[in-house]
Amino acid sequence: MDLxxxxxxxxxxxxxxxxxxFFSNRKDNETINPLMVIVGLCTFSLCYLFTKIEIGVGIGFGLFAIFSILRFRTQSFTVNxxxxxxxxxxxxxxDIMYPFEKIEILLFFQVIIIGFYIAASVIVNKKASSYLNAIDMxxxxxxxxxxxxxxxxxxxxEKINIKHFDFKIVLVNMVTNEIDLLVFY
Incomplete structure (x- = not known):
């Protein structure tokens, strides 16, 4: 593989x-950290490395163990x-493993995966994307x-004069006797 x-x-x-x-972060109340993009880029780099060197089964189990520890030792991720x-x-x-001679099949898989992802994102986020503004209340x-x-x-x-809105309860504070809300309108 050349440069x-x-x-x-x-x-x-x-x-x-x-x-x-872009399509993952269309919901106002749930966003994905931009650093998660690095996971795909790191996987790309690791797979390239694994095609160039001889690896044993132990390295595969080691990587599996690292990812398992990370899963149980970090915060829970949203479904999105x-x-x-x-x-x-x-x-x-x-992208790294598919033969370059069959680039049209690779592009087909890319378009299908991205297409389904976009379609599902639009369907799931339809309710949230209909509200353009959000306020804390x-x-x-x-x-x-x-x-x-x-x-x-x-x-x-009673507080704001808006008829069409949605809300999410962020916190019920029993100490201050307040409810923190995120209101989408």
Whole structure:
């Protein structure tokens, strides 16, 4: 594999991951850390290295153990982040391992994976993407207040004059007797 082919494969992966990242961060209340893009680029580099050197089964088990420890020792990921990671790892392995002589099949797989990802992202995020603005809001938690959807909606409408909105409860603070909300409108 010469330098031009390697650069072309890397550029294809980088553009693919950027498209996935753009469509992953369309929800206002859930974003993916931009550093997660590095996972796909690192996988690409590792797979390139593994095609150039002879590796044993022990290295494979070692990598599996490292990823397992990271999974159980770090914060929990959202479903959106896990799907993004799996898609970037898959694309990176495809980009480096697929034979260059069959570039049209590689491009077909890239387009299919990215197409399904975009379609699913648009369908899943349709509700969240219909609201362009978001604000943080606090409402008092009085003794007769219940956390039912209708009660919270009424309290929000009393504070701001908006008819069509959605909200997410961020925190119920029993010390200050307040509910922290994220309101999408």
């Amino acid at each position: 031009n082919e390697l650069a072309g494969r890397f550029l294809l992966l980088f553009l693919s991951i950027l498209v996935l990242y 982040a896990i799907i993004f990671l799996f898609a970037t790892i898959t694309l990176s392995i495809l 606090k409402i008092p938690l009085v003794s007769d207040f219940s956390l039912e959807n209708g009660n919270i909606r009424k309290a929000i409408q």
